[in-house]
Amino acid sequence: MNSLSRRAFLSAGGAFILGFGLKPNFTKGNTVNNRDNKHNSVPLNAYIEVYDNDLIVLKIPFLECGQGIYTAAAMLLAEELDVRLEQVKVKASLPDIAYIMPQDRTQLTLGSYSTGKAWLPLRDAGASARIMFLESASKLWNLSIESCRTEAGKVYGPQGESLSYGQLVLDAVKIPVPEQTKLKDVSEFKLIGKTQPRLDTMEKINGQAIYGIDIKIPNMKIGLVHASPVMGGKLKNIDDAQTKKVKNVTDVLYLEHSCCVVADHYWAANKGLQFLIGDWDYNDNPQSNNNHINHQLHLAMKQAGETLFKNSNDDMETVFSKAVQRHKGVYQQPLLTHAAMEPLNCTVYVQNDQCEIWTGTQIPLWIRDQIAQLLGLPKEKIIVYNQYVGGSFGRRMEEDYIIEAVQFAKQVNYPLKVIWSREEDFAQDHLRPAYVDYLEAGWDKAGNIIALFHHIVGPDHVDYWEGEEKKSDYSNMVLGLKDASYQFPFYQINYTKCDIPSIVPGWWHGQEATRNLFAFECFIDELAEKQKKDPIVFRNQLLGDNAEAKAVLQSVSQMANWGQKQTKSIAQGVAFIHVFDSYLAVIVEAEITTTDVIRLHRVFAAIDCGFAVNPDQVCTQIESGLIFGLSTALYNEAKLQNGKIVQRNFNQYRVIRMNEAPVIEVKIIQNSSNQGKNQPGGIGELGTIAAAPALANALAAITHKRYRSLPLVSNIKN
Amino acid sequence: MLTLNINHKIIKVDVPEDMPLLWVLRDVLGLMGTKYGCGIGECGACTVHLDGEAVRSCNLPVGLIGERSVITIEGIADDPIAQKILDAWITHQPTQCGYCQPGQIMTAISLLKKNENPSNEEIEREMSGHICRCGTYQRVKEAIKDAAGEVEE
Ligand code: FES
Ligand code: FES
Numbered sequence: 001m002n003s004l005s006r007r008a009f010l011s012a013g014g015a016f017i018l019g020f021g022l023k024p025n026f027t028k029g030n031t032v033n034n035r036d037n038k039h040n041s042v043p044l045n046a047y048i049e050v051y052d053n054d055l056i057v058l059k060i061p062f063l064e065c066g067q068g069i070y071t072a073a074a075m076l077l078a079e080e081l082d083v084r085l086e087q088v089k090v091k092a093s094l095p096d097i098a099y100i101m102p103q104d105r106t107q108l109t110l111g112s113y114s115t116g117k118a119w120l121p122l123r124d125a126g127a128s129a130r131i132m133f134l135e136s137a138s139k140l141w142n143l144s145i146e147s148c149r150t151e152a153g154k155v156y157g158p159q160g161e162s163l164s165y166g167q168l169v170l171d172a173v174k175i176p177v178p179e180q181t182k183l184k185d186v187s188e189f190k191l192i193g194k195t196q197p198r199l200d201t202m203e204k205i206n207g208q209a210i211y212g213i214d215i216k217i218p219n220m221k222i223g224l225v226h227a228s229p230v231m232g233g234k235l236k237n238i239d240d241a242q243t244k245k246v247k248n249v250t251d252v253l254y255l256e257h258s259c260c261v262v263a264d265h266y267w268a269a270n271k272g273l274q275f276l277i278g279d280w281d282y283n284d285n286p287q288s289n290n291n292h293i294n295h296q297l298h299l300a301m302k303q304a305g306e307t308l309f310k311n312s313n314d315d316m317e318t319v320f321s322k323a324v325q326r327h328k329g330v331y332q333q334p335l336l337t338h339a340a341m342e343p344l345n346c347t348v349y350v351q352n353d354q355c356e357i358w359t360g361t362q363i364p365l366w367i368r369d370q371i372a373q374l375l376g377l378p379k380e381k382i383i384v385y386n387q388y389v390g391g392s393f394g395r396r397m398e399e400d401y402i403i404e405a406v407q408f409a410k411q412v413n414y415p416l417k418v419i420w421s422r423e424e425d426f427a428q429d430h431l432r433p434a435y436v437d438y439l440e441a442g443w444d445k446a447g448n449i450i451a452l453f454h455h456i457v458g459p460d461h462v463d464y465w466e467g468e469e470k471k472s473d474y475s476n477m478v479l480g481l482k483d484a485s486y487q488f489p490f491y492q493i494n495y496t497k498c499d500i501p502s503i504v505p506g507w508w509h510g511q512e513a514t515r516n517l518f519a520f521e522c523f524i525d526e527l528a529e530k531q532k533k534d535p536i537v538f539r540n541q542l543l544g545d546n547a548e549a550k551a552v553l554q555s556v557s558q559m560a561n562w563g564q565k566q567t568k569s570i571a572q573g574v575a576f577i578h579v580f581d582s583y584l585a586v587i588v589e590a591e592i593t594t595t596d597v598i599r600l601h602r603v604f605a606a607i608d609c610g611f612a613v614n615p616d617q618v619c620t621q622i623e624s625g626l627i628f629g630l631s632t633a634l635y636n637e638a639k640l641q642n643g644k645i646v647q648r649n650f651n652q653y654r655v656i657r658m659n660e661a662p663v664i665e666v667k668i669i670q671n672s673s674n675q676g677k678n679q680p681g682g683i684g685e686l687g688t689i690a691a692a693p694a695l696a697n698a699l700a701a702i703t704h705k706r707y708r709s710l711p712l713v714s715n716i717k718n
Numbered sequence: 719m720l721t722l723n724i725n726h727k728i729i730k731v732d733v734p735e736d737m738p739l740l741w742v743l744r745d746v747l748g749l750m751g752t753k754y755g756c757g758i759g760e761c762g763a764c765t766v767h768l769d770g771e772a773v774r775s776c777n778l779p780v781g782l783i784g785e786r787s788v789i790t791i792e793g794i795a796d797d798p799i800a801q802k803i804l805d806a807w808i809t810h811q812p813t814q815c816g817y818c819q820p821g822q823i824m825t826a827i828s829l830l831k832k833n834e835n836p837s838n839e840e841i842e843r844e845m846s847g848h849i850c851r852c853g854t855y856q857r858v859k860e861a862i863k864d865a866a867g868e869v870e871e
Contacts, residue, residue, distance in 0.1 A: 066815030066852050197811060204816030205807050205823055207751020207791030214750035222745060247734065265745035266754075267737040341755050341763060341817040341851045390753070390817025391851045422756045616811060620857065624814055627853025650760040650849055659846040661855035 047093060048077065048129055054153055054166035056083055058122075059093035061100060061107035062114045063362050064200065065392040066624070067684045068617040069114045071198045075613060076118055079191045080126030080184060083153040083165065090199065092386035095364040109362040110397065111511065112580040112682025115613055119679035120183075127181040129172075136171035137163050186611070193670070195616040200388075212387040215347045215358040217415040221250060223408055224269035225420055226276070227258035229427050230287055230643040231502050233280035235259060242275035252276070253408045260408045260418060270421070286501030287643030290434075293500050294332060297436040301330070301457045305494035308456075309478050312490045319451040319490045323442025327530050331439070331519035332709040334637035335500075336432035336508060337645070339653055342390025343425040344401040347417040348409035354381040355406065356415075360389030362396045370399055371406055393628070394507030398430050398465070423648040430506025431638050431645075433459040437519035447531050449542065451490040454481060454520065457498050461505035480513030480579040480689065481520060485549040486542035502643035509628060510685040513579045514692070518633075518710065521575040521693035526706055535574050535697065536562060548608060548671055549583050552576070555606035555667055556585040566701065569593065570601065573698025575690045580682025582609040586626070588662070588694040592702050596716050600630060600662035605690070608669040609681040618683050619666040625687020626664055631656040633692035635711050720780060724749075725793030735781025740764045742780050743790060751791035751820045755849065762848035765821040766790050772828040774847075791820035799865075800827050806865035812857035818850040826862050835866050 049057040058077050062069045070090040078085045093099035093107070100107055101117040130150055137155035138145045140163070147158045156162045165172070186193070203209040228234070240252040243261060248268035253260040261276065263269035312319070320326065346359040355375055361367050364384045372379040389396060405418035420428065435458035442451045462472035477495050508514065528538035536557050543549045553576055557563070560572055570591040577584050584607045591599040605622050612618040635654040639646035647653045696707040699716070707715050722729050724747065731746055738757075743749040743766070755763030757776045764776040767789040794800035803826050813819050822845065829836055829844045836844070841862050850858070 068814070197808060198813065200816065201808055201811060201813045202804075204813045205804055205819050206795075207749075207820045209816055210750065211753075211817060213754065214744075216748060216750070265733075265737075265741055267734070267741040267745070339851065341753075341761070341815065341849065343754065389815065390755075391815045393851070422754075422758075620811060620814060620854070623856060624853045627855065628851065631853070649758055650756050651758060655849055655851065656853070656855075657846040657849060658855040658859060659842040661853070664856055 047099065048081075048125055050129070050165050050169050052166045052169055054087060054164050056081070056088045056165070058088055058090045059099065060090060060118065061093050061364070063092070063109040063360055063386060063389065063392065063396060065109070065360065065389045065396065067114065067621060068198055068614065069109070070200055071196060071617065072115045072613045073118050073122055074199055075191045075196055076122040077126040079189060080123045081130050082150040085191060085196055085199070087153055088199070095368040095384045100365070106363065107365040112684040112686065116581065116679035116681060123183050124181055127183055128178050131178045131181065132172045132175040133165050133168050135175045136168050140171060192613055193611065193615065196614055198617065209388055211342055211390055212347070212358060212360045213342055213345045213390075213419065215387065215417060217347065217349060217358075220347065220415040220417055221262050221264060221412075222266050222269050223253070223260040223262040223416050223418045224266065224273050225258055225260045225404065225408075225418055225424055226273055227404075227424065227428050228280050228282075229645070230280065230282045230285055231504060232285040233257060233282045235278055236281045237277075237279045239277040242277070243272040246272040246275060251412060253411050255404065255407050258404065262412070262416065266419065282643070285643065288500065288502045288640055289642065290335070290637070290640050293335070293434050293640065294436075296500070297332070297434060297457050297498055300496050300498035301436050301438055301455065303496045305455055305457070305496035306474075307492060308474055308495050309482050309493040310491070311488070314490055316451070316453060316490070316492055320440070320442045320453075322444070323450055324445050325530070326440060326442040327527060328438065328440040329523050329526055329706070329708055331437040331522065333435045333437075333515050333518060334710055335434045335503065335640060336632060336636055337426055337429040337638045337647070337653065338393045338395040338508065339426065339650070339655070340389070340391030340393055340395055343422050344395070344420040345418060346402045346405035347415060348405045349415035350375065350406065350410040353377070354383065357382070357384045357402065357406070358387055359384070359402055359405075360387045360392070360396055361399075361402065362392065363399065367399055367402055370403065374403065374406060375410065393509040394511070395430065397507040400428075400430070422650070426648045426653070427645050429638070429645065430461075430504045432508035433461060433500055433503065433505040435515050437515070439519060439523040441523070441527055443531070447533070449488055449527065452488045453492050453494070455494045455496065456516070457496045459499050459505045460497055461507060464505050465507070476512050478516070479511055480517045480577060483578050484520065485546050485578045485583070486524070486539070487544045503640065509625075510689040513577070513685070513689045514629070517575070517577050517579070517689050518692045518696070521577065521690070522696050522706070522708065525573070525693070525697040525700065529700075534563065539574070539576055549576070549578065552583040552585045552606045552608050552669055555669055556587050556604050559604040559606065559665060559667060560587040560589065560602070562587060569702060571698050571701035573694050573696065573701055575694035575697065577686065577690050579686065579689060581679075582607060582681030582683060582686055584622070584686045584690050586687070586690040586694040588630070588691070588698045590695055590698040590702070592699065592716060598634060598699065598712060598716055600660065600695070603630075603662045603664045605664065605666045605687065606669060607666065607683065607686065608671045609683050610671055611680045612668045612670060613680055615668050618668055621683045622666045622687040623664045625685060625689070626691050627656055627661060629688035629691025630662070630695060632688070633695050633710055633712055635713055637711050637714070722780070722783060722788060723785060724788045725790060726787070731780070733780060736779045739766065739775040739778045739780050739783065739788065743775065749790050749792050753817055753821060755818065755821075760849070761818070762825065763818050763821040765824040765848075767824060767828055770828060770831060772825040791824060794827065797827065799830050802865040802868045803827050803830065803861070806861040806868070809864060810857045810861040812854035812861055814852035814854055818848060818852070822848050822850065822858055826858070826865070829862070830866055836862070
């Protein structure tokens with residue numbers, strides 16, 4: 001590692017600041033982080049500030065969007081630094097290359113990986129700082145380092161003498177950062193692996209937590225945006241005379257495809273917007289409908305596609321021709337919106353020589369660089385203050401709302417908070433694209449699956465996200481499939497890219513794994529049914545000697561009392577996934593009532609994420625993901641009419657509420673073979689990924705029909 | 719000029735009468751704990767108490783409030799039932815992104831004030847006006863039941 005990057009220094013504010021460069025060889029797996037090449041690779045710096053009042057501030061590059069990363073990060077640091085968890089205050093770092101995690105080359109909150117990425121770096125940072133405090137105290141006391149110890153933020157000498165880290169800061173800063181640290185063994189953990197309450201609970205329940213939408217800057221005004229409901233539409237025939245007469249409206253700003261009414265408060269801006277007269281010129285921009293999109297996808301399915309993955313040199317047709325029986329299925333999945341609770345917003349203050357931005361983003365450094373380019377300012381003059389967000393589900397991976405806000409704000413000389421109304425948040429969403437998946441399997445006389453073929457058809461949102469300079473390598477397209485734990489002697493995945501005109505494709509919860517594994521896990525269930533095997537027994541066979549995977553399946557089947565007698569209207573369905581380095585098995589128990597209403601009774605989940613840093617939060621994350629996924633599977637499809645998103649608010653986009661929520665039971669399997677050796681696997685998106693196939697399989701068990709398209713309500717009602 | 723009673727303080731505001739209370743709280747008075755989620759009474763993020771009743775502030779014109787007392791999430795600190803609810807929220811840890819939680823908490827408090835020991839169905843009926851995209855319903859329900867147990871004692 002580069003020792004230059006390990007440094008300790010005293011900041012102007014009197015805090016002891018440790019910047020730790022961390023070993024870059026922690027990389028595990030491959031994140032779908034394709035922006036890498038746009039930034040120089042530097043080792044990580046995780047910044048710890050220790051104040052003389054014993055407050056410890058940890059600055060991390062991750063967005064806290066509900067996943068609990070602030071608490072997990074604080075635990076990792078506090079464990080090795082040997083301080084009380086409550087002493088640690090986690091803050092979002094500013095966009096700076098110094099705060100990048102070793103696996104990344106930009107600041108990135110993506111793919112359920114945050115805790116895993118922080119696992120070694122933050123512990124190493126804590127361990128290094130602890131040694132420096134130990135050493136500084138032992139020097140002051142003229143004692144050997146071995147005769148001193150640390151506990152709860154203090155160094156103790158053999159006679160009971162003690163100094164707190166805060167008292168030692170000025171001396172500790174002079175100690176060279178240790179070259180080598182020894183991290184605790186799993187068995188020595190006091191905090192990690194033991195449930196800790198979230199550090200952000202109190203401020204979030206007493207109304208004090210500040211989200212992006214809550215930002216207040218002196219002289220700030222509120223701007224409400226309205227953009228073309230059809231992609232690429234241009235404003236024409238504008239008349240804003242009435243708008244400007246509305247009390248408290250101060251400005252009306254325009255961009256090519258959108259306008260922004262600025263006022264002293266939201267309500268005036270909202271009124272002003274209603275009085276704005278104008279038209280959209282859609283020209284010959286594409287204006288698709290859902291039917292048209294699905295038709296295109298099915299047409300594209302006839303193409304052979306490009307092979308993204310193949311585990312054998314054999315020719316597919318040759319292998320399939322040896323099968324005694326073959327089975328195929330075509331799955332269709334709809335466009336989806338994000339509909340996070342906090343509508344998109346971004347506050348911007350552009351001055352001559354700098355630009356400040358207050359918003360929640362998963363890609364702060366990337367934003368900084370984009371805005372620097374846009375405004376022609378040096379990168380250091382763009383300051384992005386990353387805020388709490390009311391959910392993201394992938395939406396905050398995009399930059400559109402920030403760029404737009406900056407373009408409006410640069411037209412005025414005051415700070416501008418740009419808010420998208422809920423309606424605008426729906427209308428301008430970057431949609432999870434629609435897809436069609438074709439699956440085919442063949443088996444031999446003994447029922448062994450000898451070949452599996454999966455053909456994915458649809459857009460690649462990463463291509464769009466990367467922009468002109470770089471094209472996606474499609475590695476994201478096979479997420480959850482390539483890492484599936486089942487053994488197939490022949491396994492091939494093809495992809496046919498089929499763009500959907502008139503939508504902006506976007507990141508979505510669980511990424512491609514949500515789509516991939518719905519089709520895949522439903523198809524596996526179909527194969528079991530074809531072979532008249534129990535779905536869990538069948539999956540177990542496919543798992544070969546993968547004991548970790550089997551333990552998870554077994555555990556969930558015990559929890560659910562799988563195999564018990566089912567009634568005519570109630571049944572259980574299972575899904576098993578391996579993605580983001582974690583295993584999750586889910587059993588959904590559902591009912592179809594005589595009036596064709598789907599009721600969710602109970603959901604059981606067993607998760608092996610390698611090592612659960614904060615176990616109860618692992619459970620809450622799985623619960624969260626399951627509800628999000630069940631809600632989507634049951635009800636959600638973004639409707640497109642002439643290129644416009646039809647649904648504009650929650651009265652048109654049904655989501656599960658408390659009265660429909662199932663009882664959920666989650667069990668964590670702390671995987672001893674994996675413990676501590678590696679980084680913890682992901683949890684944030686797994687529940688969502690497994691929810692839809694488990695539910696569809698449960699419904700199939702009730703009706704003996706297969707549910708190959710989402711949302712499920714449309715299937716049942718038809 | 720309108721006179722309002724917010725969090726036990728008499729406040730004068732110069733706003734149009736049709737302005738929803740939500741925006742008066744947020745953009746005029748700077749009370750940011752009451753959240754905007756949908757603006758049409760569908761999600762519950764904007765819930766406050768009006769004379770103790772949980773109401774949606776996003777579609778409540780401020781001119782209709784009159785002398786009734788408005789309590790927001792910032793004004794619950796001295797309320798013993800609110801305290802029980804907050805304690806239960808700490809125990810059961812429903813909060814994820816947290817955006818919907820002040821609204822859910824305001825409804826939970828008013829529910830327990832009306833009904834010391836609500837059944838599952840009563841909790842569901844009252845709380846189903848809230849949307850939580852983080853899906854925290856199960857823990858919210860447990861927290862309310864737990865707080866109700868405490869209230870009874
Ligand atoms: S913002 Fe008022 S109910 Fe949604
Ligand atoms: S906690 Fe995120 S919306 Fe409820």
